[in-house]
Amino acid sequence: GTLTHGLRSQVSAALKEGRVTPTELCQRCLALIKSTKFLNAYITVAEETALKQAEESEDRYKKGQPLGILDGIPIAVKDNFNTAGIETTCASNMLKGYISPYNATVVQKLLDQGAVLLGKTNLDEFAMGSGSTDGVFGPVRNPWSYSRQYKEKSVPKSHSEDKEFNWVITGGSSGGSAAAVSSFTCFAAIGSDTGGSTRNPAAHCGVVGLKPTYGLISRHGLIPLVNSMDVPGILTRCVDDAAVLLGSLAGHDPKDSTTVQDNFKPFDLPDLTDVSKLSIGIPKEYRAPGLSSEILALWSKAADLFKNAGAKVVEVSLPHTRYSIVCYHVLCTAEVASNMARFDGLEYGHRSDTKESTESMYAATRREGFNDVVRGRILSGNYFLLKQNYEKYFVKAQKVRRLIANDFVEVFRSGVDILLTPTTLSDAAPYLEFIREDNRTRSAQDDILTQAANMAGLPAINVPTALSERGLPVGLQFIGRSFQEQQLLTVAKWFEKQVQFPTIELEEVKRHDNGVFQHQKSASFS
């Protein structure tokens, strides 16, 4: 589709007008990836194939026949999506060296529209985690750790010590994708979101993170964490771009029986000026324990923003919110135990050298292939699925899940259009501080504000809002009604315009910037 609105000095227009070529764009991104290698955002950089794709895109532009707005646009994909011919590892020893024979549907759609696949981004192993710190390729560093904004706020002990020890996490599990977008090494990235894995790192990295409604975008080719909650996530530098990506990815996929049958119509986002007809809900239970006073204040300020603009802002209640962590834990681990059962070393992936028996081969393979986090969840999940426990835990959790989902139904039925909540409890923690607590504890804490939307299957989006006192991004979350992404993104876009979130000031980006990564509010491609 054609996007007729938006600032004309954008990349897509630049490509069309020949002011920049896909190859130049691709090369600059690749160069920037190299000089930001310390971020560890990418597991695999597909340099050769990306340049080839850029070349082909260039041919099309020369002929005046671009495939669409995404043609020639460099994109990164989280490494839990299958990409044919390019390694897919899930940041796990189990799949190190695994080359999938097929493309995930979202990947195929991007390629079919001419996007340039730069590489696969880093994550927590098998998407289990909220820091992007627990993958076999090491943790991802938040680009803002190296920003002028953060550096000038932090107290340096010495210049080099600063850089090494005080770097902050990206959040997770789609940290690599968030960091890639945040550091300008790509124009958009695909993540996944099961309990907040796209929105959380988006908040910490100061980018837009969209979790679409469950069933809107195909999961075929996304290596599952929790089949009933997973969605592909979209990370971009502005809300308009998220709408473009959504438009190119949404729709029924016969290969995924959980996608809805209805025809999806890509939409443009109107420039909302009048919010007086809008009703914004503020769920009181999201004033969670551990929520920083800074974020609380920001949330309040945002609510006032809407109120002052004429919107109706009401406090609402989602009473079952406090059960969501435990409910999520039971359902998530149960599905993990099931989904990981296929990793036995027989058909693909890591296989242990043990030759005593098939059983011992399975055991050794899985011990060697999975990290502690994965194994811990498998054990828990199997426990909950035991015959004697099934009713008490799994079925009970399903019932609680229904209650949590109903909370949202009730609130939306009462006239609220959109919910406004914080996305995270605080700004990004320094890595050394973050790893002092174990993965399970961290996940339980960090997911509280995001996971209910996964339980209910609702669309939700993080919009970067302001910088914290430490100079790090803080975002706020909007949650919408099922399949009402257009409304959700319209409101998000309005809010984005009001807050004017600052652009990250990174040395490396400045060096590579020839005017393409422009100093505007957000270097978007739409």
Added chain:
Amino acid sequence: LAPWVPVVGLEIHAQISSNSKLFSGSQVQFAAPPNSLVSFFDASLPGTLPVLNRRCVEAAVMTGLALNCSINKKSLFDRKHYFYADLPAGYQITQQRVPIAVNGSLSYSLCIDSKMSQMVTKTVRIKQIQLEQDSGKSLHDDTRSQTLVDLNRAGVGLMEVVMEPDMCCGEEAAAAVRELQLILQTLGSSQAVMAEGQLRVDANVSVHRPGEPYGVRTEVKNINSIRFLAKAVDYEIQRQIEELENGGTILNETRAFDSKLGCTVPMRDKEGKQDYRFMPEPNLPPLILYDAKSLPANMNHQQVINIDWIHERLPDLPSVKREKLVEQYGILPEHSFALLNEDGLAEFFESVVKQTQMKPKKVIGWILNHLLSYLKQYSLTVKESPISSFLLADLLNLLEKKEISSTAAKQVLAELWKGEGKTPLEIVKEQKLELLQDQKELEQICQAVIDGQENEVIMMVPG
């Protein structure tokens, strides 16, 4: 002491006759090169998802209707977890909570005596029919200490038919399975050939004293033919009775039938007390079926499955076919069973009847006593018969017109069997088997015989 009451139930897995597998598009084919019919989903490649095959659902609905079941308009899929080399995903997708069909019945007939002259009808309740995936095959190569895995069969659609323990012996079990086999073949929902693994039967056997609760049951597997089914069940019943009468106990175990020794042996305990950790299959929404009443106005039968539409198009089941044969041709019920028991024989019979003046009641004798025994002797199917219905009808016409005797007809049949392309008439002429109708000619022959046997005639006359 009252005699023991044996109780037999059956779990039958019928491979669905379809072009592709239950949840993936790879082909279904017997005896293909190993691992040549394996899709990404069948190999459990990460990120692949199941897509339900419509034809398999239709097959299950047809089978459910033929077995008088209630078809559940909403049924669910579940995962059944265990680790085994032939189960790539580490779980099987099945229907444990709500299967597609429940509460049916199957009527089958037994001969009271061995002469097949009196039949009695019995019924076994069908507990349920569920859709599930077949597993791959694993072969243990002990010499090289390795296991070879072939996933061609992994993911093929199965209908599991559970028969309640209403049967009491091997003969009943065999007859029930035989009837089920015929039904499946008539419907086309499964080819149900046991030798090709398209129909697998596990028997649950227990014994108890009348009035007492059911005894501990054993599960008997590795039964490869209907004949062996009867043997296995009877052996197991006997084994249990002997065990209990000797003061022993029956273990709730799985036993394998050893066809060479004709006995059941405990199976190597490959699973122990398995907890399958059933969980709903999250990638498949509930299976919704419609009937004429619930069908939404804007949908046609191509978009959804309409149970009534399928019901209207069911072919005549074996029991109905048999009734029709008896009614139409005046043959005995036992005959109708025999006709349907052999693939193509009923059609052959009907074809002969059309082409001959001989009464069906007489034709049936020729079919069952002569043609069929030849076929059995030479292990041929009706399709492979060297004698076509045309030829047989031709022969029977000669007999009917009294141009040959019954004895001569048998001789001609033997000659026809050689399949040398001669017509019955040609054979009759060749072998001079014509019945003489001419009175004078007959007298001449008789006289010649008598003349040649003077002494014997003299001795006979006085009496």
